[in-house]
Amino acid sequence: MSGAAKRAILSGLRLTSLRVRLVVVFALVALTAAVSASGIAYWLNREAVLTRTQDAALDGFRQDMQNRAAALPLRPTQYELEKTAQQMAGGEGYNVLLIGERAAGKPIVGASNRDEFTLDDVPPRLRDAVDKRQDLSAGNAAPYHLYWLRTERAGKPYLVGGTRIIGGGPTGYVFKSLEQERQDLNSLAWSLGIATLLALVGSALLAQAAATTVLKPVHRLGEAARRLGEGKLDTRLRVSGTDELAELARTFNKTAESLEKKVADMSAREESSRRFVADMSHELRTPMTALTAVTEVLEDEADNLDPMIAPAVQLVVSETRRLGDLVENLMEVTRFDAGTARLVLDDVDVADQVTACIDARAWLDAVELDAERGIMARLDPRRLDVILANLIGNALKHGGSPVRVSVRLLGGEGEPDGAEELLIEVRDHGPGIPEEVLPHVFDRFYKASASRPRSDGSGLGLSIAMENAHIHGGDITASNSPDGDGAIFALRLPRDASTLREAADGGEDRRGGGRDGHHARGDRGDRGGQGGRDGRRADGRDGDEGVDAQ
Known part of the structure; x- marks a missing residue:
């Protein structure tokens, strides 16, 4: 199975996890109920079948002991015992064994069928119970009683019972096979198992129907919430019924209306x-x-x-x-x-662009440049100049010298081969940026006056730099140097910002719509429509524009 197929299956399971849980719960409840009912029914039927069979056999055996065995002489012969045993077993479906004495201490045994039932088939504990004389009392009127137990021989179930004649006479044992009853009970067990399986399947179908009934409104609610999250604030749910799901739909509609x-x-x-x-x-x-x-x-x-x-x-x-x-x-x-800001793209040598920015503001003596010539990128030169001016000017004003600017290319896996991303780092050697300030350095009008000297800037420079990075499809991050010596601002830009034209034509910038919904068109005709700022020369005063306190 391919990885895509596995992912599709896992995705399907995730999407129907609630459905699966409902089906599993219904199935477990049905299985528990069916197994419990089947077990109780099997146990009751088993006891009823076995009790009926053993009662019939024992009652017939007791009656024959009273009518036939009791009529034997006190010292019967083996022939008399066997004949009586055969008469007692005839047509009753069981075998009989009679034990008498031809003389004191000399027992003789008469069996209805010696191949089927012998004295060895009688468990010793049953013989002990039959031979034991009970004391007479108000609750016990007879010294001997009929005893029975269920046993197995060669894997087949049997009923063995025994008693003796009161006042002298032979001791008798009955041996009845329960194989037919076991087969009947096995058939009953199979029937109950099939019924349990059918109940399980039926419960799964009912659970599926119930899950569909419950999950369909939940699915509609999820879709409505997704549309609401996408900005379609006019999304409403159709309300029907008076149950909890209908109340939930009404609450959603009220919430959406208020939102x-x-x-x-x-x-x-x-x-x-x-x-x-x-x-x-x-x-x-x-x-x-x-x-x-x-x-x-x-x-x-x-x-x-x-x-x-x-x-x-x-x-x-x-x-x-x-x-x-x-x-x-x-x-x-x-x-x-x-959303009227536009990109005016051109092919620029990044190292030359950084050098021009530094030279125009007379920062050559204060800035170290580590940039290889010949790194070409398709960007908006004016906006890149604004970004660099704000980052470098911010480092000079609020950091510590020397300020180092490095330029390098990054690939998809962080390797220079086939690089598609431009990385420009501006590092100063000042006290760094307090941790509580770092999340806010790009906020508008934010000044970390408590940790920096008094700023002459407007608090908009780094914010504008970030916006210019975003319109290129890039980003700026601020952090402190690992060795604690200064702050590092890292500008990441795509090497070719013209790829944003398609996104701009669709009404979104590289950020998927962005914070402000800026477009990133590359029309050069927009240069004249930018206002006075767009056409200004990058002289020495421009470097002070919008420089924030870090």
């Missing part, structure tokens, strides 16, 4: 918040352009200003730049949230 209403309210509020941020960002761009122009003039004239005024001018210039960066970051965030 749909809450999600609609949350979506409306979220959309309103997005519009507010987008509108605010666009409205701030016009005054920010004027402020930026004024601050540039003030900065150019800084050397001619009064020394008392110069610090204030420098503060205004610095804070105006920070405000401008914040507005640009907010606009970028709104693009991601609205």
